[in-house]
Amino acid sequence: MTTTVIAQGTFDILHPGHVHYLEEAAAMGDELYVIVARRTNVDHKAAPICCGEQRRDVVAALDCVDEAVLGHEEDIFVPIEEIDPDVIALGHDQHHDDAAIEAELERRGIDCEVHRASGREPRYEDELLSTRLIVDRILERRC
Template identity: 70%
Template structure:
């Protein structure tokens, strides 16, 4: 059995997240998704939704075999526990493949690192949590409401 890990913030699930997880699942037989803890997200605004809520939403997707909340201090602890054959990074994630490979090697973990494909928006889709939030705020302002 070929075990795959996908990881991300997964805040306000959208079609881009689904594409990423489906793409990652194609790399193996079992997909584990690691949901970043709110307190560990430093490269963009903190997630709107709680850790457990984001994990539960990701776990509800049929393509995901198991969803986990990341470790509070060591982002590689879940990787050691899951022992994947491949880690699939999102096409636009800020991680460098070579940096992840080096960190895995330093820990003695043998695991491929791949990059998922991009997905172009269709019709009026929004494929970014930040863009979803911006659209909501614009529409609420335009409607004169703030609820």
């Protein structure tokens, strides 16, 4: 039996923190599907810089990812229903409420576990593990 895992996020300006999250998510099962948020669904932080298709394609290029898809424009649970995962892996710092996700999964009859991936500390001086920090650094050094 194959264990299917879903990870999800914005993945704007892919960085080592994203790679850590996706590698850890992949280790939770046999197949990793990644749902890349559409710009219109990103309302908890600044809108992504890169378009959805670009972000999806870059995520799909990672060895640990079996398939990357764009999220649904109106209902973020539609791709989850279509993929029917065994595990949903949330990033360590994602804003999602685990209990609310579990309740919605149960309401929709989706039987899967929800786990949080661990974070990771920078491995060397000046390593940036946040898109926001990368953008801030670019603005600081280029403007």
